Structures are given as structure tokens and as C-alpha cells.
Amino acid sequence: MKSVERERGGAGDVARDRECYRCDRDVAPPRLFRVDVEPPEIFSADYAHSVRYCCPDCIAAMGMLEFTERWKEEAGLLE
Ligand SMILES: [Zn+2]
Secondary structure, eight states: OOOTTOOSTTOTTOOOTTBOTTTOOBOOGGGOEEEEEOOOGGGTTTOOOEEEEEOHHHHHHTTOOOOOHHHHHHTTOOO
């Protein structure tokens, strides 16, 4: 896994809205998943609210992809 803190020419955390933050693949913005992280209060002195954009493959790899009820129904996964 790559470090989130990697740097690119000193650009730091400037918005890279066409790119998955994990795998660096170019992904069109409409296909990027928004990962919104809100730290619990106990960590609020150390960690800020953060937003990353991620491709579908990486979201799936993190176990965060959730199919809709409609998709499950069509796939015959609902009783
Ligand atoms: Zn990715």
C-alpha cells in the first residue's frame, strides 16, 4: 500500500480530481468515489476531516463497495 503522504513536486495536497489517490490511475471525475473521513472527537486535536477521491477498484479493495438493494434484487441475491 502506498503512503497517503507521498509528495509530487511539492504540490502537496492540492486537489487532484482526475486521479485515484491510492493507485494514481487517471479516472474521470464522474467515476471517482468520494471518501469522506470524519475523525472521532477524541482525535480532533490531531486529525482533520479529510476527503479523498478513489477509483471503483480501490474502493472495492478496501471493502467499502456496497451494492444497492436494487442491484441485489436484480442479481437474485435477495430472498
Ligand atoms: Zn485506485
